[in-house]
Amino acid sequence: MGYIADWVLLVVGLLLVAGVTGVALLSGSRRRRGTDEDLTPGGGTDVLAPPRTDTDETTATAPATDVAEPEAEPPPVPEAPAAPTQEKPEGAASRLVRLRQRLSRSQGGLGKGLLALLSRDRLDEDTWEDIEDTLLGADIGVAPTQQLVERLRTRLRVEGGGSPDVRAVLKEELLALVDPSMDRRLAVTGEGEEPGVVLVVGVNGSGKTTTVGKIARLLRAEDMSVVMGAADTFRAAAVEQLGTWGERVGVEVVRGPEGTDPASVAFDAVKRGKAEGVDTVLVDTAGRLQNKAGLMDELGKVKRVIEKQSPVTEVLLVLDATTGQNGMVQARVFSEIVNVTGIVLTKLDGSAKGGIVVAVQRELGVPVKLVGLGEGPDDLAPFDAEAFTEALLG
Ligand SMILES: Nc1nc2c(ncn2[C@@H]2O[C@H](COP(=O)(O)OP(=O)(O)O)[C@@H](O)[C@H]2O)c(=O)[nH]1
Ligand SMILES: [Mg+2]
Numbered sequence: 001m002g003y004i005a006d007w008v009l010l011v012v013g014l015l016l017v018a019g020v021t022g023v024a025l026l027s028g029s030r031r032r033r034g035t036d037e038d039l040t041p042g043g044g045t046d047v048l049a050p051p052r053t054d055t056d057e058t059t060a061t062a063p064a065t066d067v068a069e070p071e072a073e074p075p076p077v078p079e080a081p082a083a084p085t086q087e088k089p090e091g092a093a094s095r096l097v098r099l100r101q102r103l104s105r106s107q108g109g110l111g112k113g114l115l116a117l118l119s120r121d122r123l124d125e126d127t128w129e130d131i132e133d134t135l136l137g138a139d140i141g142v143a144p145t146q147q148l149v150e151r152l153r154t155r156l157r158v159e160g161g162g163s164p165d166v167r168a169v170l171k172e173e174l175l176a177l178v179d180p181s182m183d184r185r186l187a188v189t190g191e192g193e194e195p196g197v198v199l200v201v202g203v204n205g206s207g208k209t210t211t212v213g214k215i216a217r218l219l220r221a222e223d224m225s226v227v228m229g230a231a232d233t234f235r236a237a238a239v240e241q242l243g244t245w246g247e248r249v250g251v252e253v254v255r256g257p258e259g260t261d262p263a264s265v266a267f268d269a270v271k272r273g274k275a276e277g278v279d280t281v282l283v284d285t286a287g288r289l290q291n292k293a294g295l296m297d298e299l300g301k302v303k304r305v306i307e308k309q310s311p312v313t314e315v316l317l318v319l320d321a322t323t324g325q326n327g328m329v330q331a332r333v334f335s336e337i338v339n340v341t342g343i344v345l346t347k348l349d350g351s352a353k354g355g356i357v358v359a360v361q362r363e364l365g366v367p368v369k370l371v372g373l374g375e376g377p378d379d380l381a382p383f384d385a386e387a388f389t390e391a392l393l394g
Contacts, residue, residue, distance in 0.1 A: 028133040086250050087327040089217035090378040099373045099381045100391060106373075107354040108394030110138045111170070115393070118166045123156065139324050140355030144177055144362060151176075171389055177358045180385040182367035186342065187313035188219060188280045194310045195227075195273045196280045199266075200300060201338055202318035203287040205329050207346035207372055209238055209386040211318050212284045213245025214372070214380035220249045225278040229269025230255040231262040231302060242284055248377070252276075262286060263299060281310075296337045303338060316369070318344045319360060322351040328363060335364045346372030349379070354392060357383075 090098075102313060112132045120127055135145040151173050156164055186197040198215065202208050209232065216226050228246055232238040236258045246253040249284035266283045273281035285302060288295065305314055317340040319327050334340060343360055348371050357368050368383045 025340060059274075060219055060293060069344070081174050087248050087377075089221040089249060091221045092218065093383065095378050096381055096384070096387070098378065099371075102349055102373045102379075103354075103388065103391035104394055106349050106352055107388075107391050108149050109352050110134065110354065111174075111393035114170060115167060118152065118156070118170060121308075122317075123153075129151065135355065137353075138355035139353040139359055140177070141359035141362060144358050148173055167393065171393055174392055175389045178389055179361065179367075182361070182385075184342070184367045184369045184383055184385075186215075186369055187233055188224070190310055191315055193274075193277065195270070195278050196313040197273075197283065197305070197306055197310050198280060198314045198316060199283050199285065199303060199312050199338070200316050200318060200344075201285050201287060201340075202344075203320075203336055206287065206318045206320045206323075206327075206330075207344075208287060208318045208373070209231075209241050211316070211344050211346060211370070211380065212242060212245055212282050212373060213285060214377065215282055215370070216245060216251045217249050217377055218380060219280055220251065224280060225276070226251045227269055227273040227276065227278050227281050228253045229266050229281060229283040231258045231266045231269070231283050233262050234286050234288070238284070238286070243317070245377075263301045266302045267305045267309065274309060277366050292333060292337070315339060315341050316344050317342070317364075317366075318346060319356075321345050321348045321353060321356055324353060324356065327356065328359060331360055331364060335366070340364060340366050342367060342369035344368075344370040344372065344380075345383075349373045355377040357388065 011183070020237070114131060117127055117131050117134065126299075127273055131152070132145055134151055135148060136142070140148070152169065155169050156166070186198070188198060190196045200208050200212050200215075212228060216228060219226050228242055228251055230239040230242045233256055239253075239258070243253050243255070245251075252272070254265060254272050256265045262285060266285075269283055270281050283302070283306065285299065303312055303315075315338050317331060317334050320325070320332055323330070331343070343364065343366055345357060345360070345368050348354055361367060369388045371381055371383050371388075373379045373381060
């Protein structure tokens with residue numbers, strides 16, 4: 001009997017081991033298959049998919065029984081959008097005060113870090129290296145970093161007899177790098193009866209449309225008259241987006257059907273602006289960078305066609321401050337395509353890397369004229385070298 005029982009145990013044991021191994025192999029192969037799928041071209045589209053919303057999350061995790069439930073409540077009927085009411089945009093003075101605080105919140109770390117290092121009792125080589133790293137980390141760029149470190153070394157050595165005012169020295173040197181002598185005025189008016197024409201360029205997602213809308217508000221706050229041209233005709237959503245900005249401040253948006261030639265929309269917008277005798281025409285563009293030659297053709301044509309009506313008075317390159325070196329590469333490409341006259345640095349509220357102001361000005365030889373400091377409609381301010389340097393120092 002004992003013999004048979006042993007056999008039974010052995011067989012049961014073997015079956016169990018086989019079962020467990022089988023499950024393990026199965027899940028292993030499933031996992032492997034999952035990985036393979038992620039690498040197929042089809043799987044790659046996930047990267048482009050918009051971030052999951054809460055609704056997606058709920059659907060994905062909801063147990064199957066919930067989905068099958070027959071009496072699901074009908075989704076609530078969305079409220080009809082309220083009729084647009086005209087807004088009075090915030091004036092330049094008040095937004096400067098408000099946005100300065102935001103600027104020091106995002107950028108203040110750089111100056112504080114530098115001051116702490118420079119205030120050490122002994123400025124040894126390790127400390128200078130830390131200072132260099134701090135500057136590079138803020139995207140100031142290699143050449144300006146070396147220049148600044150040289151200047152600080154010399155000045156703190158020479159003036160270091162007593163106790164030098166480190167903050168004052170640092171502020172002076174940072175200000176010199178940001179270059180307060182650059183002309184940062186926006187050319188938003190034309191000669192005589194001509195309107196000013198502002199062409200806004202940059203890669204998709206950098207904040208062009210938002211910036212065009214914000215500039216319209218800035219001008220409306222000064223009681224200037226504006227027409228906008230929605231020359232990003234590739235996505236209906238982009239045209240809609242600009243339309244909304246226009247409605248809120250009573251600015252006409254010239255548009256064409258989806259897929260229209262961007263140059264023809266730009267042409268119509270300037271024509272309209274001229275006919276109405278407005279001060280400024282703002283032209284939004286598309287910024288697909290997959291193909292430099294195509295982009296060059298397109299933007300070149302937009303500019304040429306506009307200039308059959310009126311000269312372009314300002315070409316603003318919109319740059320996302322959070323994109324670092326990548327953004328610098330884009331900036332270079334655009335500056336080869338069009339004659340950029342000013343830079344708008346957006347999303348400075350979401351990045352501590354304000355040093356890119358210095359880097360991009362150096363690279364393009366063109367001043368930063370405006371900075372975007374949030375998604376709010378009036379979160380755009382004229383760039384002021386002095387205020388920016390103060391913000392860096394916290
Ligand atoms: N935080 C922040 N977000 C911004 C700023 N400027 C634009 N954005 C956001 O960036 C996204 C892309 O902007 P959009 O104007 O559509 O970019 P476009 O593709 O270049 O026209 C939008 O979600 C904007 O709200 C800014 O200064 N700060
Ligand atoms: Mg856009």
